[in-house]
Amino acid sequence: MTYNLLTIDAVSPEVMALALAGCLGIAVGDVDVADSDGDPDLRNWDAPVSCEYRAVRGDVAWSLDVYAQEEAADQPPEADVAAGFAKAVMTTVLFPAEEAPPSAYWAVTPEGLLTRARLELSDDEPPFYEVTAVEAPVPQLPRATVTRFAEIVREQRPDTPVAWAFAASVVKVRQAASGLARLSLDDGTGSPVRTAKGNLVVWERVITQMESAWAPSGWYLAHLYRERLESRDELAGIGARLPRDVTELLDEALEQLDGRFVAATEDDPSGSLRRELAGGSSEQTPVGWWWHRRPNPAPWETEGR
Numbered sequence: 436m437t438y439n440l441l442t443i444d445a446v447s448p449e450v451m452a453l454a455l456a457g458c459l460g461i462a463v464g465d466v467d468v469a470d471s472d473g474d475p476d477l478r479n480w481d482a483p484v485s486c487e488y489r490a491v492r493g494d495v496a497w498s499l500d501v502y503a504q505e506e507a508a509d510q511p512p513e514a515d516v517a518a519g520f521a522k523a524v525m526t527t528v529l530f531p532a533e534e535a536p537p538s539a540y541w542a543v544t545p546e547g548l549l550t551r552a553r554l555e556l557s558d559d560e561p562p563f564y565e566v567t568a569v570e571a572p573v574p575q576l577p578r579a580t581v582t583r584f585a586e587i588v589r590e591q592r593p594d595t596p597v598a599w600a601f602a603a604s605v606v607k608v609r610q611a612a613s614g615l616a617r618l619s620l621d622d623g624t625g626s627p628v629r630t631a632k633g634n635l636v637v638w639e640r641v642i643t644q645m646e647s648a649w650a651p652s653g654w655y656l657a658h659l660y661r662e663r664l665e666s667r668d669e670l671a672g673i674g675a676r677l678p679r680d681v682t683e684l685l686d687e688a689l690e691q692l693d694g695r696f697v698a699a700t701e702d703d704p705s706g707s708l709r710r711e712l713a714g715g716s717s718e719q720t721p722v723g724w725w726w727h728r729r730p731n732p733a734p735w736e737t738e739g740r
Contacts, residue, residue, distance in 0.1 A: 436510045438501040440517055441540075441554075441564070443575045444526035445496040451486055454523035455501060458516045459484055460509035471500070493564035494576060495529065495554075518543045527575040529554060529566070534590040542566070542573055551584050551652070552576075570652075588652050589659060593643040598635040601688040605632075608680050627676040630669065631685055637666040639692055645699045645730055655734035661712040667725050693725075700728035708733075 446454075448468040456463040467482035471489040478485075486501045503510050511519075513530050521528040525545045529552055532539040542552035550571035557563040568580045605628055641663035649655050670689060674682040703709075708729040 436503045438499075438503070438513050438516050439531055440499040440501065440520060441491075441495045441529040442497045442499065442520075442524065442526050443495060443528075444524075445490070446488075446524045446526065448488070450524055451488065451499070454520050455484060455486055455516075457523055458509075458511070458519040459503055491564050492561060493557075494566045494578075495564040514541065514543070514549070517541070518547060518549065521545050522547065527573055532587070534587050536586055536590065538567075539584075539587060539590075540566075542569060542576070544573060544575070548573070551587060552579070553584065583654065584652070585656055588654070588656055591640075591644065591652070593640055593647075595636045595639040595643075597688050597691055598632060598639050601635055601684055602632050604684045605681055608684065627673055628681060631673050631677065631681075634666040634669045634673070635685070635688055635692075637663055638670065638689075638696075642692055642695050642699065645734075646695065649734045653734075657712060657733075657735040660735065664712070664723075664725055668723055671723055696725065697728065699730065701731050703727050703729040 448470075452463050452466040452468045455466050455468075459466075461483055465483045467479040467485045469478050469485075469487055471487040483506050484501065484503050486499055488497050488499045490496065491498050501516070517528045517530040521543045522545050527542055527544050529540045529542050532541055532551070538553045538555050540552045540554045541549060543549045548571060550569050550573065552566050552570075552573075553568040555565050555567050557565070566576050566579045568582050568584070569576060570581070570584060572581055573579065641660065644650070644655065670685070674685060677685065704727070706727070709726050711733070
């Protein structure tokens with residue numbers, strides 16, 4: 436398993452070895468730590484854990500590439516290794532997030548604070564590393580702006596088993612009924628079936644995120660939530676454009692998801708949600724029943740923090 440760590444402070448190779456041994460549950464002698472530009476003949480290539488480090492410029496001092504072979508006793512998640520390493524060497528450690536933006540990182544402090552970080556590299560050679568923003572204050576990054584990361588929230592894509600089951604059922608129906616021979620999820624972006632599946636994915640994702648208390652960020656964009664409700668609007672009207680058998684499959688999927696949505700929300704008889712999402716006016720907001728229920732608390736209440 437590979438771990439990519441960045442440290443705010445410089446750390447000696449001896450301290451790196453001790454810290455990694457503790458994080459990965461092996462003896463210090465089983466950790467090979469070496470300068471990435473050093474003499475390869477001095478390396479212990481048989482070590483269960485190897486770590487190459489190099490100095491970088493900017494808010495970050497060291498970049499570490501750690502590889503734990505299968506014989507290493509423990510291979511914990513990268514977040515656990517970063518947290519353990521930060522505590523052991525007493526400096527803040529950054530590691531890459533799973534989301535698509537290359538600037539998306541996590542930062543963990545020696546005290547165990549874990550927060551999002553935006554790490555940007557200059558076009559210089561070698562590049563300059565700058566942590567421009569964090570979601571919570573980090574003492575070792577005083578120049579970083581404390582803000583919410585909207586691009587991360589939009590990038591989160593939880594699994595959608597209900598939507599994929601719908602798509603698989605449509606394929607089976609098409610194969611079984613000659614009348615649906617031309618029906619395909621690959622008929623093009625304007626295909627009603629493709630549109631239904633796409634909106635079903637969007638609807639399932641927001642419900643899953645709501646059920647998880649909006650993990651991992653813990654908040655949500657108001658305008659993104661509105662887009663999710665608008666996707667449900669699309670699903671309400673698309674049945675007339677689908678073959679009857681496919682409409683039945685869609686209704687079954689929506690019954691599952693709508694039940695979960697109801698369980699995760701509460702009645703909003705005053706229309707406060709529609710006013711929030713419409714910028715203070717609810718006259719032009721669609722009136723499907725899903726617009727009359729709201730998450731509590733609203734996950735965007737601290738959006739401008």
